[in-house]
Amino acid sequence: MSVPGATRIAYTPERLLAVAVEVFNLRGYDGTSMEDLARATGITKSSIYHHVRSKEELLRLAVSRALDRIFAVLDQPAARTGRAIDRLEHVVRASARVLVDELPYVTLLLRVRGNTATEQWALERRREFDRVVATLVARAVADGDLDDTVEPRLATRLLFGMLNSAVEWYEPARADATADLGAAVWRLASAGLRRRPAGS
């Protein structure tokens, strides 16, 4: 932690995690060996075990981080008060911001398959998030703001399927038309792609 100019940069669990998550996303968690991590970090396998207890702990730290940020969205004032449709819009836009800001961690979270206890816990929390959003959609339908032929659970899945697909193609480096992912998703989901016949 001391900063004596040009000495070796020591690993913290945080920095180690960042490297590990990149490799996990490249090769898949199961497809990544501790040797792969050693190569990517520049330290040996045994040194990694100085910082973390196990390979699975790295996974747990990563998905916890992603889940914490995502659930924090639901606690924001704009997600808790006001008209359901506006709360929904806020959740979509804020989730998109989390996805972009924490891209590697969210990516890993969305690829979890349920092999270990950690992964099953992650899946359960994701389902919980979906349930909350589906409730929001249902209220927006009841309010008359969403088409009443919309099935809330289906709409939620398509909406977040669209948003979450970004982990497969979003490139933070490129400052292209996808500057605001949340805006693009919300626009498509609420108004559709089709050209409006007349004004507005």
Added chain:
Amino acid sequence: MSVPGATRIAYTPERLLAVAVEVFNLRGYDGTSMEDLARATGITKSSIYHHVRSKEELLRLAVSRALDRIFAVLDQPAARTGRAIDRLEHVVRASARVLVDELPYVTLLLRVRGNTATEQWALERRREFDRVVATLVARAVADGDLDDTVEPRLATRLLFGMLNSAVEWYEPARADATADLGAAVWRLASAGLRRRPAGS
């Protein structure tokens, strides 16, 4: 395992593949051992090698099947002639049908990460499909059928992100509101979820 009265049902590569793909989707390809497959098939590891050359061959057979069906969509007449917007609608609906009909194979295809040569080839073919669809979207914009603020590549990714997310939640057994996945996806993508102010 054999019951005295009944004749033994022998495995074909096809039947073996069906079982293997189910397990791959449950545990992930890298997370599945040949022992896992042996347990799931009821024959031994060595017997599996009587039918297929390697574990990777099972993956190749599976993703080939999915890719063949998906690319067949682009060759259908309705995808090759007519107004771009109608061709696009057909591609979405027909892709949805393929996704549902070949759910396990498409699921596996969409989870491929590029670890082996087989996987990289699968990724490249998927990109090719996306390119064709993006061209279709661009033409529909040029025709004035899609909003001209729509960025073709982004729209394509969101559209198919939405559709492809179905592999994570679609249950063929349940005959619920998602009877026609393609219709639901196309409806959301073209018109959006929002309630229209007045008639139509």
Added chain:
DNA sequence: CTACCTACCGTCCGAACGTTCGGTCGTTTA
């Protein structure tokens, strides 16, 4: 100087991995 700490390394372990091999057994063919 000594004692101690943190970050790291080299070496090793048992288990599990994908794959191979020699062989068995019931059915089909000649």
Added chain:
DNA sequence: TAAACGACCGAACGTTCGGACGGTAGGTAG
């Protein structure tokens, strides 16, 4: 009836896996 075949098995192969262990270099504190 004898030969051939297809489907399968048990045991083992060399390799790689996640992880353990005993060290050591260098900074800091007394």
